[in-house]
Amino acid sequence: MHITIIGASNGVGYQSVLQALKKGYRVTALSSRLDTLPDDENLIKITGSATNPDDVERAILNTDAVLITIGTKQKKNSTLFSDMAKAVVKAAERVNYISPVIFISGFGVGEGYRYxxxxxxxxxxxxxxxxxxxxxxxxxxFEQSYLQWVMLQPGILSDAPLTSNYKVYSSFEKxxxxGKISRMDVADFMLKEASAPRYLKKRVIVTY
Structure with missing residues (x-):
């Protein structure tokens, strides 16, 4: 299996790279800095931006799934997430990308705030x-695009170890x-969903 990880140098993206390589997957990693990633014969490193359609196109071409794990420390006036979404949709349209695109949002976005x-x-x-x-x-x-997206809304991310023991909800329930969830467990879910999609065009909440 060949997957692309956009935002691969830190956090969930970094853990996704390590877990994917351990599974024997071929990985293309797109990030503005790649020095944190290991050297591996199955790892293709692309230095670039998640908001640049040309860089995204290079990264997703001929892959079986895309994992998007970008983040920012900028608290005010950031448009990183929407700019990234526009770039991914544009790049995907260019190459007619039809494989799963699994992206991280956040629990409490939109309707989820009530819960x-x-x-x-x-x-x-x-x-x-x-x-x-x-x-x-x-x-x-993403919801308005033609893409086969999966929207992941985790709680507060932590550096706790991998458990593979978490609950998955595809709708809000009282x-x-x-609460907190391990970045390693979020990566675990994303890779499982990439290899055997169950939640295409659905919002998914992963929690303990």
Whole structure:
């Protein structure tokens, strides 16, 4: 299997690269900096931007799935997520990309805010309001595209170890308890979904 990981140098993207290589997958990694990634005969490194359609096109060509795990430390006035979505859709249209595109948003974006805990709502309102507004634009762009997308809304990401023991919801439920979740477990889910898609064109919440 050959997968593309956009935003591969840190966090979930980095963990996805390591887990994919361990599975024997061929991986194309797109990131603005690649020095954190290992050297491996199955790893193709492309230095570029997730918001540049030309770079994205090079990265996704002839692959079996795309994982998008980008993030930013910029709290105010960032358009990274919506700009990325526009670039991915444009690049995909150029090459008629029909394989799964699995992207990370955030729990509490859009309708999910009603189901978030008081703590998550507080974090969003105090620190992430602009980011979440842009993530909603990103979600809308993918939802309105022809792509075979999967929208992943994890809770607060942590550096806890891999458990592979998490719950998956494809709709909002009052009984959900969404808190912290390991980046390694999010990567685990994304790779499983890439190899055997179950949630195409659905919102997915992954939690313990």
């Amino acid at each position: 978030a805990s008081i703590f998550i709502k507080l974090v969003i309102s105090l620190f992430l309001k602009d980011q979440y507004r842009d993530k909603k634009l990103m979600e809308d762009i 009984r959900m308890k969404v």
